Amino acid sequence: MATASSSSSSSSSCAAIPPWDYDVFISFRGDDSRAGFVSHLDRELRRKEVRVSIDYELERGEKIDSALERKIESSRIAIVVFSPKFADSTWCLWELSKILEMKHSRGQLVRPVFLGVEPSHVRKQTGVFAEIMVRHEEVFGDGSETVKKWRHALSEAANLSGWPLGNSLESELIQKIVEEVSSKLHRPYLDEASSHS
Numbered sequence: 546m547a548t549a550s551s552s553s554s555s556s557s558s559c560a561a562i563p564p565w566d567y568d569v570f571i572s573f574r575g576d577d578s579r580a581g582f583v584s585h586l587d588r589e590l591r592r593k594e595v596r597v598s599i600d601y602e603l604e605r606g607e608k609i610d611s612a613l614e615r616k617i618e619s620s621r622i623a624i625v626v627f628s629p630k631f632a633d634s635t636w637c638l639w640e641l642s643k644i645l646e647m648k649h650s651r652g653q654l655v656r657p658v659f660l661g662v663e664p665s666h667v668r669k670q671t672g673v674f675a676e677i678m679v680r681h682e683e684v685f686g687d688g689s690e691t692v693k694k695w696r697h698a699l700s701e702a703a704n705l706s707g708w709p710l711g712n713s714l715e716s717e718l719i720q721k722i723v724e725e726v727s728s729k730l731h732r733p734y735l736d737e738a739s740s741h742s
Contacts, residue, residue: 564619565619565620565621566596566598566616566619566620567596567597567598567616567619567620567621568590568595568596568597568620568621568622568726568730569590569595569596569597569598569620569621569622569623569624569726570597570598570599570616570617570620570622570623570624570644571583571586571587571597571598571599571623571624571626572623572624572625572626572637572640572641572644573625573626573628573631573637574626574628574630574631574633574634574637576630581715582626582660582715582719583599583626585715585716585719586624586626586719586722586723587599589719589720589723590723590726593723593726593727595723595726595727595730598616598617598619598620600613600616613640614643617640617643617644617647618643618647618651620647620653621653621654621729621730622653622654622655622656622726622729622730623644623647623648623653623654623655623656624656624657624658624722624726625641625644625655625656625657625658625702626657626658626660627657627658627659627660627662627667627702627703628660628661628662629661629662629673631662631667632667632670632674632677632678632681632695632699633677635681638681638695638698638699641695641698641699641702642694642695642698644702645698645701645702654729655702655705656705656706656707656708656722656725657702657703657705657707657708658707658708658709658710658718658722659703659707659708659709659710660710661710662674663709664703664707664709665703667699667700667702667703668699668700668703668704669700670696670699670700674699678692678695678696681695708721708722
């Protein structure tokens with residue numbers, strides 16, 4: 546009886562876990578990167594038949610909605626594009642918190658991209674990130690648990706292995722990202738035509 550109950554519980558637990566509907570979810574601040582880097586990354590990933598979830602709509606509220614949460618939950622890999630205005634958006638910060646929640650609960654692979662910002666600025670919230678987080682504290686109040694959560698999320702994400710742009714060309718960085726994502730998904734990076742040549 547106990548074994549059957551345990552088995553049933555285990556089965557229902559597994560059934561409750563949603564499938565990976567997407568290969569990659571891209572989180573980004575639209576003002577900084579939508580028209581350039583992110584759109585080019587999206588295009589190159591799709592060219593390799595990677596199932597990409599991306600929201601090109603402007604943020605319409607302070608928190609992400611349930612539909613977007615579902616997309617994050619069902620993505621195997623999350624790419625977070627840190628740019629100078631990323632933390633200025635409470636939408637982006639809630640999104641980042643949700644992504645890290647999935648990292649811990651589902652083993653979602655999270656990879657940061659540092660576009661026009663140093664990893665240490667994100668990790669320690671210095672430079673432009675310092676000014677932005679102070680503004681959030683002015684709005685939410687000193688000692689705000691919400692802002693503390695965001696600060697922790699920024700530090701944790703910036704400590705992960707990722708891709709800094711540095712002095713590289715954006716096209717070169719995109720190529721590296723696509724190559725690693727394809728490898729993580731066990732898909733050949735090269736086109737089929739070249740693999741048969």
